[in-house]
Amino acid sequence: MSKRLGKLIKEAFITLLIGVAVMTAYNVYLQKDMPSGMAPELRAMPINGEEVDLYTLSEQKPVLLYFWASWCRVCHWVSPAVSDLSEDYQVVTVALASGSNERVAKYLNAKDLHFPVINDLKGSISKTWNVSVTPSIYVIRKGEIESITTGYTSKAGMLARLWMNR
Incomplete structure (x- = not known):
């Protein structure tokens, strides 16, 4: 049971990191034409x-x-x-x-x-x-x-x- 929980936490963390990276890249893209x-x-x-x-x-x-x-x-x-x-x-x-x-x-x-x-x-x-x-x-x-x-x-x-x- 603890292995499954550890794997789930690891996958959630990786998903969160990918989400943050995508959001950051998108924000940088949106700001490219701003003064x-x-x-x-x-x-x-x-x-x-x-x-x-x-x-x-x-x-x-x-x-x-x-x-x-x-x-x-x-x-x-x-x-x-x-x-x-x-x-x-x-x-x-x-x-x-x-x-x-x-x-x-x-x-x-x-x-x-x-x-x-x-x-x-x-x-x-x-x-x-x-x-x-x-x-x-x-x-x-x-x-x-x-x-x-x-x-x-x-x-x-x-x-x-x-x-x-x-």
């Missing part, structure tokens, strides 16, 4: 706050820039962590193809999410940033893109990226 170096300009009015100027915000502390959508299933898992982080860190979010400002505001309220949201109604911001997948998460420091992550990311993963770029 690096200086961040594209982002100055806009969130639907629930004051005007955001990404360069100014990122001068003293890193900014977590989160591209998401109300219809994105992975974003349903990531958004609460982003909302939690927004209490102590600089967070700017961009909603993609999620409807009118009123619809986005209702979604935020229904999901109890509390972060500034720029509604990218026409897709111009996501096009400038070459965002092709949601969620996409950038860490910006002094106007420079320090980190890019696509797909699922844990709160601890986002926190680590922010901490490394403080």
